[in-house]
Structures are given as C-alpha cells and as structure tokens.
Amino acid sequence: MKPKFTNSARYKCLEYLKKHSVDLYLCYCGMEECEPGHYYGPATRSEYLIHYILSGKGIFQADGKTYHLGEYNAFVIYPDEITFYQADTEDPWTYIWVGFGGAKAETCLNYASLNKENRIGVFKCKEELVNCVKGMLNASKLTYANDLKREGFLFMFLSALINENNANEQHNIYDYPYQIYVEHALEFIDHNYDKDIKVNDIANYIGIDRSYFANIFKKIMHVSPQQYLINYRLEKARNLLKKSNLSISEISERIGYSDPLYFSKLFKKYYNISPTEYRTQIEELVSASKKGE
DNA sequence: TTACAGAGAATCAATGAGGC
DNA sequence: GCCTCATTGATTCTCTGTAA
Numbered sequence: 362m363k364p365k366f367t368n369s370a371r372y373k374c375l376e377y378l379k380k381h382s383v384d385l386y387l388c389y390c391g392m393e394e395c396e397p398g399h400y401y402g403p404a405t406r407s408e409y410l411i412h413y414i415l416s417g418k419g420i421f422q423a424d425g426k427t428y429h430l431g432e433y434n435a436f437v438i439y440p441d442e443i444t445f446y447q448a449d450t451e452d453p454w455t456y457i458w459v460g461f462g463g464a465k466a467e468t469c470l471n472y473a474s475l476n477k478e479n480r481i482g483v484f485k486c487k488e489e490l491v492n493c494v495k496g497m498l499n500a501s502k503l504t505y506a507n508d509l510k511r512e513g514f515l516f517m518f519l520s521a522l523i524n525e526n527n528a529n530e531q532h533n534i535y536d537y538p539y540q541i542y543v544e545h546a547l548e549f550i551d552h553n554y555d556k557d558i559k560v561n562d563i564a565n566y567i568g569i570d571r572s573y574f575a576n577i578f579k580k581i582m583h584v585s586p587q588q589y590l591i592n593y594r595l596e597k598a599r600n601l602l603k604k605s606n607l608s609i610s611e612i613s614e615r616i617g618y619s620d621p622l623y624f625s626k627l628f629k630k631y632y633n634i635s636p637t638e639y640r641t642q643i644e645e646l647v648s649a650s651k652k653g654e
Numbered sequence: 655t656t657a658c659a660g661a662g663a664a665t666c667a668a669t670g671a672g673g674c
Numbered sequence: 675g676c677c678t679c680a681t682t683g684a685t686t687c688t689c690t691g692t693a694a
Contacts, residue, residue, distance in 0.1 A: 559689070560689080570655070571689095572655075572656085572692075575690070575691055575692080579691085586690085586691095608680090609679075609681095610679080620664060621680080622666095623662090623663065623664065625681060626682070627662090635680075635681065635682095636681095637679095637680065
C-alpha cells in the first residue's frame with residue numbers, strides 16, 4: 362500500500378498547522394510489504410516518523426548505529442536527521458508508518474519512551490496500531506470530517522504506544538499520574554500572569570474541577586495555586602522594579618493587577634517594603650557598587 | 655462534588671511627597 | 675495651591691482552599 366495524503370492542498374494545510382503551533386497533526390501514513398532488500402535513504406524527513414514492524418526483519422541506521430529489528434519493534438526518526446533502513450534479503454519486513462508533527466509530538470514520543478537516545482521500542486499492541494493506520498487510510502478523502510477522523514486515529518495510535526509503555530514501566534515518568542495537570546497549570550500561569558486570571562480559569566483551561574485542581578497542585582507544589590500565582594507576579598514585579606523605569610501603576614498592570622493600590626499593598630505585605638522603597642534601595646546599592654569599583 | 659470559613663480582591667477615602 | 679503619583683486603612687464582596 363502506498364502512502365497517501367501527498368497532494369499540494371494537504372501540504373498547504375500542514376504548513377498552516379505548523380505555523381499555528383497545533384499540538385499534533387498527521388502528515389502521512391502507510392503500510393507496506395517490502396521486497397527483499399528494499400531500502401530507503403540515506404535521507405532526511407521534515408517531520409517525526411514512526412515505523413512499526415508487523416512481521417519479517419530489517420535494519421535501521423541512525424547516529425552511526427545499526428539496529429537489527431523484527432516483529433513488534435518500532436523505530437523513530439526525528440526531523441532533519443539522516444537515516445537509512447533496509448528490509449532483510451531473506452525475510453523482508455512488513456511495516457506500518459505514521460509521520461506527524463506538532464508542538465506536543467516530542468512529548469508524546471517521550472511518554473512512549475522513544476527519544477534520540479532510545480530510538481527502538483517493543484510494543485505488543487500490534488492489532489490496535491494496525492487498526493489506527495487502517496482508520497487513517499480509510500479516511501483519506503479530503504473532507505473536514507475525515508480530517509478530524511485522521512487526527513483522532515493519530516491520537517489513538519500514540520495513546521496505544523504510551524499506554525503499553527506505562528504498563529511496562531515500573532514507574533511512570535511522572536511520580537504522580539496527575540503531575541501533567543500541574544505542568545499545564547504552570548505553563549498557563551507563565552503565559553497569562555499578566556492578565557486577570559483566577560484559579561478557576563486555570564482549572565477550566567486544564568479541564569478539571571477547581572477544588573480537585575487546587576488539591577493536586579498543592580500536593581505537588583507544596584503551595585496553593587493562588588499563592589503560587591501571587592509569588593510569581595510579585596517576582597516579575599521585582600524584576601521590573603530593578604530593570605525598568607516603569608511607574609508603579611504600569612508595573613501593576615503588567616503583572617495582572619488592574620489596581621495599583623492593591624498591588625502596592627500586596628507588595629508591602631510580602632516584602633515588608635513598598636515598591637518605591639524597594640526601587641530606591643536597589644538604585645542605592647547599584648550606585649554604591651559603582652563607586653566601589 | 656459541595657458547603658462554608660477565611661483569605662484575597664476591589665473600592666473608596668484620606669494622606670503625604672514631589673514637581674510645576 | 676494644584677496636580678500627579680504612591681501609600682495606607684477600612685469596608686464589602688468575591689473567590690479560594692479544604693474537609694466531608
């Protein structure tokens with residue numbers, strides 16, 4: 362079976378997806394029963410590519426290493442790296458492949474314990490993976506509904522790899538299964554601390570209940586989400602006081618507090634010094650150190 | 655998930671310092 | 675004296691954390 366989804370319209374869409382930092386998108390997929398000695402490369406790819414071997418044997422070369430692979434093995438190719446792979450001359454392999462990209466592509470591979478140091482994985486969920494690729498191929502007609510279907514099968518494909526990896530590993534890469542929620546929360550705070558965000562907004566963004574979120578956040582960070590947000594904002598404020606000449610009102614606005622009076626009060630409560638006094642002290646320290654030079 | 659106590663956020667008024 | 679900016683205190687309402 363030859364790879365599909367190679368027309369120019371698809372590539373235009375992929376360019377759009379790449380530009381807009383979509384989490385995950387499918388580039389192409391396929392399934393092939395290789396001829397003896399059939400090879401590909403040395404060549405590079407512009408996306409992440411996973412091959413999964415259904416039967417037979419072959420070799421895969423990357424980073425100057427050669428891997429001898431067979432049934433249930435998967436190997437991963439990273440964008441822009443030179444690789445080579447070849448089917449065995451006596452027992453050539455049959456494999457499926459999925460090329461994909463997106464902001465979360467590498468993270469997904471990591472969850473499946475696939476990375477540049479560990480390019481090979483063993484996954485017994487053959488039937489599930491084949492069904493996903495067949496699903497993608499059956500939805501090849503270019504319609505919006507099929508786009509969603511293909512993306513759905515891509516998520517299921519990666520989910521199957523991750524699931525099996527988690528079952529095999531004694532410990533997940535996370536100490537807590539819900540640690541990922543906290544990571545998303547930290548990311549959300551980092552991107553939105555300058556806006557009028559509340560703990561409820563963070564919980565909504567992650568898609569879990571507010572009180573449940575506060576609970577797990579504190580379990581991992583040892584501080585409540587709100588406390589963390591305040592500390593984060595005040596640290597940013599201290600940096601702005603040190604490195605800029607912005608007024609207290611402007612700084613207050615930049616860290617997400619619409620009311621400079623409240624910001625000033627909060628700053629004093631946490632640091633026992635008003636923002637203006639803090640700035641004066643910093644300036645005095647700087648001029649003293651210059652005189653000392 | 656819910657209820658509730660307590661903390662945080664918002665608002666207003668008063669005051670002070672500094673510049674014009 | 676007037677204006678702007680910053681700070682502080684008091685009050686009220688909203689939101690958050692937590693236990694059940």
